[in-house]
Amino acid sequence: MDSLLIELAKLRRDANLTESIQDVDKILEQLEAARESIVQDPNSASFTLAKLQNPLKHGFDKVNEDLKRVHKGQSAYGRALDKNLPHKELPFDIDGLASRPALINRAISMHLLREGQFQVASTFLDEAQENPPQPSPMPGTPNFSEMDETEVPSLKSQELQDKFSNMYAILNELKAQNLHPAIEWARANSHELEKRGSNLEFELSKLQFVWLFLGPSVNGLPNDLNNGLSGALVYAQQHFQRFQARFLKDIQQLATAMAYSSNLKDSPYYRTFDIETAWDDVSTSFTREFCSLLGLSAESPLYLAATAGAIALPTLLKLYAIVKEKRTEWTTRSELPVEIALPKSMIFHAIFVCPVSKEQTTDQNPPMIMPCGHVVAKESLQRLSKGGKFKCPYCPGESILSQAREIIL
Amino acid sequence: MADHITSKLNPDSHLILDQPLLRLPFELLRKNFKVAHLNVEKESTALKSTLRETANASLNANASPDDVLKNVDSMIARMRGLKRKLTACSEEENRLHQQSQSRIRHLGELYGMQSLDDVKYEEWSRTRLDRLLVDYLLRYGYKESAAELAQEKGIGELVDVETFVQMSRISESLRGGRVTEALAWCNENKKDLRRMESKLEFTLRFQQYIEMIRTQDEQKLLNAISHAKKYLLPFKDTFPGEIQQVYGLLAFPPGVGPDPYAELYSDSRWSDLSNLFMHTHNSLLSLPPVPLLHIALSAGLSALKTPSCHSLHTPSSTASICPICSTELNDLARPLPYAHHTNSHVDNDLKLLPNGCAYGKGRLEEYARKAGLETGWYKDLRSGEVYRCEEATTVYIT
Numbered sequence: 001m002d003s004l005l006i007e008l009a010k011l012r013r014d015a016n017l018t019e020s021i022q023d024v025d026k027i028l029e030q031l032e033a034a035r036e037s038i039v040q041d042p043n044s045a046s047f048t049l050a051k052l053q054n055p056l057k058h059g060f061d062k063v064n065e066d067l068k069r070v071h072k073g074q075s076a077y078g079r080a081l082d083k084n085l086p087h088k089e090l091p092f093d094i095d096g097l098a099s100r101p102a103l104i105n106r107a108i109s110m111h112l113l114r115e116g117q118f119q120v121a122s123t124f125l126d127e128a129q130e131n132p133p134q135p136s137p138m139p140g141t142p143n144f145s146e147m148d149e150t151e152v153p154s155l156k157s158q159e160l161q162d163k164f165s166n167m168y169a170i171l172n173e174l175k176a177q178n179l180h181p182a183i184e185w186a187r188a189n190s191h192e193l194e195k196r197g198s199n200l201e202f203e204l205s206k207l208q209f210v211w212l213f214l215g216p217s218v219n220g221l222p223n224d225l226n227n228g229l230s231g232a233l234v235y236a237q238q239h240f241q242r243f244q245a246r247f248l249k250d251i252q253q254l255a256t257a258m259a260y261s262s263n264l265k266d267s268p269y270y271r272t273f274d275i276e277t278a279w280d281d282v283s284t285s286f287t288r289e290f291c292s293l294l295g296l297s298a299e300s301p302l303y304l305a306a307t308a309g310a311i312a313l314p315t316l317l318k319l320y321a322i323v324k325e326k327r328t329e330w331t332t333r334s335e336l337p338v339e340i341a342l343p344k345s346m347i348f349h350a351i352f353v354c355p356v357s358k359e360q361t362t363d364q365n366p367p368m369i370m371p372c373g374h375v376v377a378k379e380s381l382q383r384l385s386k387g388g389k390f391k392c393p394y395c396p397g398e399s400i401l402s403q404a405r406e407i408i409l
Numbered sequence: 410m411a412d413h414i415t416s417k418l419n420p421d422s423h424l425i426l427d428q429p430l431l432r433l434p435f436e437l438l439r440k441n442f443k444v445a446h447l448n449v450e451k452e453s454t455a456l457k458s459t460l461r462e463t464a465n466a467s468l469n470a471n472a473s474p475d476d477v478l479k480n481v482d483s484m485i486a487r488m489r490g491l492k493r494k495l496t497a498c499s500e501e502e503n504r505l506h507q508q509s510q511s512r513i514r515h516l517g518e519l520y521g522m523q524s525l526d527d528v529k530y531e532e533w534s535r536t537r538l539d540r541l542l543v544d545y546l547l548r549y550g551y552k553e554s555a556a557e558l559a560q561e562k563g564i565g566e567l568v569d570v571e572t573f574v575q576m577s578r579i580s581e582s583l584r585g586g587r588v589t590e591a592l593a594w595c596n597e598n599k600k601d602l603r604r605m606e607s608k609l610e611f612t613l614r615f616q617q618y619i620e621m622i623r624t625q626d627e628q629k630l631l632n633a634i635s636h637a638k639k640y641l642l643p644f645k646d647t648f649p650g651e652i653q654q655v656y657g658l659l660a661f662p663p664g665v666g667p668d669p670y671a672e673l674y675s676d677s678r679w680s681d682l683s684n685l686f687m688h689t690h691n692s693l694l695s696l697p698p699v700p701l702l703h704i705a706l707s708a709g710l711s712a713l714k715t716p717s718c719h720s721l722h723t724p725s726s727t728a729s730i731c732p733i734c735s736t737e738l739n740d741l742a743r744p745l746p747y748a749h750h751t752n753s754h755v756d757n758d759l760k761l762l763p764n765g766c767a768y769g770k771g772r773l774e775e776y777a778r779k780a781g782l783e784t785g786w787y788k789d790l791r792s793g794e795v796y797r798c799e800e801a802t803t804v805y806i807t
């Protein structure tokens with residue numbers, strides 16, 4: 001891209017329209033001078049005009065030369081553009097969404113709301129309501145419009161906006177290092193959080209304890225009995241009781257650390273009290289749990305999907321070229337024909353590929369565990385068995401079909 | 410064996426969705442140049458001949474000094490007009506240069522990133538999503554939302570609000586039954602349309618013809634015939650089928666004709682025209698025919714989708730919620746293919762609970778600890794059922 005930037009700089013410097021304007025100006029000046037001398041001496045008109053013909057022609061020649069240079073510069077830049085960003089045909093055939101704009105609109109509204117773009121979201125909801133999108137599948141693209149006949153579930157946008165504005169309000173308080181609203185929320189939802197195996201409420205309370213413990217020089221709160229060592233102690237007495245069953249060890253640790261309050265830096269508890277990343281960490285955990293309780297993923301799905309798409313496209317493009325060349329169709333509509341490598345952060349589910357059939361297991365063809373502990377897909381198992389009996393392909397174990405059990409991974 | 414996890418970032422192949430970003434300002438730059446060139450050509454021819462004629466007339470004493478002066482004044486006025494037009498082109502040129510520079514810089518940032526896990530990549534990719542969203546909104550005519558989002562995110566240089574606003578102004582006028590704006594656009598882009606062998610202008614003229622016939626007014630019918638002679642018949646070799654209909658339509662007033670003719674009177678032709686215009690407009694400017702968001706999402710939804718995303722089994726309650734399982738995209742992803750995998754990836758050290766659910770030992774232990782269970786007990790991550798550790802058996806994944 002750097003070389004393209006240089007080409008562009010050349011274009012801007014050497015091949016722009018400014019000179020042609022200057023040369024037009026010169027012609028204009030000559031015309032005005034000629035007019036002046038005709039006004040001065042009407043009898044000289046024919047002479048003045050005859051004398052003007054050549055300069056006018058030259059003037060326009062000059063303008064045309066200027067334009068030629070611009071054109072040449074643009075062509076050079078165009079070649080550099082082709083070289084730096086070679087044209088690649090996009091696989092429009094894979095557009096499976098053209099027939100379902102209502103669902104895309106819903107996904108966009110939810111994205112804007114979760115990103116806190118409430119103003120844009122409300123403009124968009126108005127515009128989309130006024131002008132509902134028309135499905136526009138292109139010839140050759142899959143058409144799923146019949147599926148849209150069942151109405152798109154309505155988006156309770158106001159409700160969602162209220163929830164997300166609450167989330168942003170709490171996040172803002174966290175940014176201002178005020179934990180109370182977050183702790184309150186976690187306490188109100190402690191049952192659901194516990195079910196998720198989240199210890200958010202305790203993490204927040206623990207940070208509050210540490211925050212008080214570090215005292216006015218760090219937290220900037222008033223230097224009184226509610227701050228510093230005594231404040232932390234009071235806080236612990238008031239709030240840690242409810243965590244004792246689950247987090248006894250952590251609480252003991254915090255309590256012991258108090259003994260080191262004078263030289264915390266050299267104590268074994270230093271790390272507990274190092275809160276450099278703690279605020280960001282609790283903000284992230286809070287966002288994740290908040291979204292989870294709404295049944296939504298922590299990161300915007302639209303962001304993840306668009307990013308995954310950009311990562312997948314080069315591979316799909318290669319495949320698309322092959323398919324096009326061989327004039328074949330993709331063999332299956334239920335599964336992509338190639339494997340696409342994604343970053344670890346984009347893998348969310350357990351994947352089980354049957355070692356016999358090499359197929360992924362599904363609800364219809366679930367993984368089955370044999371008494372020996374090995375797992376294959378149900379269809380493979382049925383193919384392996386002879387008269388209800390079969391031998392495990394991975395160990396000497398023999399068993400009967402009824403002993404194999406479906407498992408959920 | 411293909412690896413299913415990667416964080417490798419190859420900027421050259423990664424920039425597939427971003428081609429129009431640099432392509433469009435370049436096409437506009439060329440178009441702008443053509444406008445400038447055309448004006449210079451027109452004015453120079455006119456000026457040279459006016460000057461020659463005026464000089465001759467003056468020499469032969471055919472023109473009064475007043476007439477001569479009037480002609481000189483008109484030449485000066487034309488020249489000032491040319492200067493004004495060129496100045497406008499120059500301003501547009503400058504804007505496009507500036508825009509290209511910002512866009513090249515934006516794409517260039519990708520070359521400074523180490524991997525897909527780079528925080529800078531995340532930021533970049535978010536901007537890309539915003540660009541794709543603005544593009545989508547503009548293509549569906551949601552101008553206000555698009556402009557607000559672009560403003561809010563400060564990406565004005567990276568999106569093409571003006572181009573699309575102009576486009577939707579014309580496409581909306583077509584939907585409303587007006588061809589004037591679209592015909593003016595055809596006139597501006599005459600040469601390119603001819604090179605593309607575009608059918609747009611012919612179709613617009615045909616529609617004008619249909620509208621005249623529709624009135625069944627005698628004078629209008631006569632006008633229709635001369636309109637056809639002027640604009641449609643010259644294309645009898647290019648579009649023989651349509652020319653047949655042009656003749657035939659005279660015999661079938663609205664409401665009586667058999668199907669191909671009845672259809673010509675249909676209102677839906679206006680939205681077809683509008684679509685044809687947008688399609689022509691986009692290919693003229695090297696813009697993709699569909700919103701790039703569709704392409705990115707189609708690929709991305711499939712790459713992320715697993716058989717579990719639309720499974721009857723609920724996912725374990727502790728896992729982070731998958732984007733495809735999340736409400737936003739779940740229905741959208743339903744008909745799309747799921748990702749292909751050649752290798753299993755499951756938790757290490759899988760333990761099977763008596764209820765048929767299997768989890769990694771580490772996750773079971775952590776969940777039990779967080780749930781405050783005594784050691785020696787596991788709790789199911791989905792149902793919350795509690796089991797003794799001895800009841801869990803080992804699962805071997807090969």
